[in-house]
Amino acid sequence: MKASELDKKFDDNQEEVLDYFDISKIKMLNEEPTRVYIDFPSWMVDSLDREAKHIGVSRQAVIKMWLAEKLQSLNSQAEVI
Template identity: 50%
Template sequence: MTARETITTEQFDEMFDNGEDVSAYVDWSKARRPNQEARRVNVDFPAWMVRDLDKEAGRLGVTRQSLIKMWIAEKLG
C-alpha cells in the first residue's frame, strides 16, 4: 500500500496491531490530544524554593517546568 491509498479503519487497525508503520495514513496537522491542551498559569515561588527546584531538576536531568508538572501530576493522579 502507498501513502496515497485510502484504507479502511479495519485495515488501519490491523496494520497498527501488527506493529506496522501507519504514520503515512495519519494527518498529523489535525492531531489533537484531548484534555491535554496547554493553559498558562503563573505561580510565584520564594527564591529558596526556586533554588531547590532547580537543584532537583538538575539532579533528575529535567527542566524546572517539567519537574513541577511531574510533581503536580503525581499529586492529582
C-alpha cells in the same frame, strides 16, 4: 533492553534514556495547555532547580511531574472514600 536496565541507566544518569523511545508517536492527553503564572519564594526555586538538574529535566517538568503525582494520589484517595 529490560526495564530494570533502562531504570538503572536513568538513575545512574549514564545516558539520555529518551533515545530508547519513539517520541514521534507520543499523544498529548489534554489538547492545549493552559498557562498559569505562579510566584515561588527563591528557596523553592533553588530547590526545584537542584532537583531538575539532578534528574536532567527542566524546572517546569519537575513542577508538572510533582503536581501530577499529587493530583493522581488525591484522585485515588477520593475513589476509595
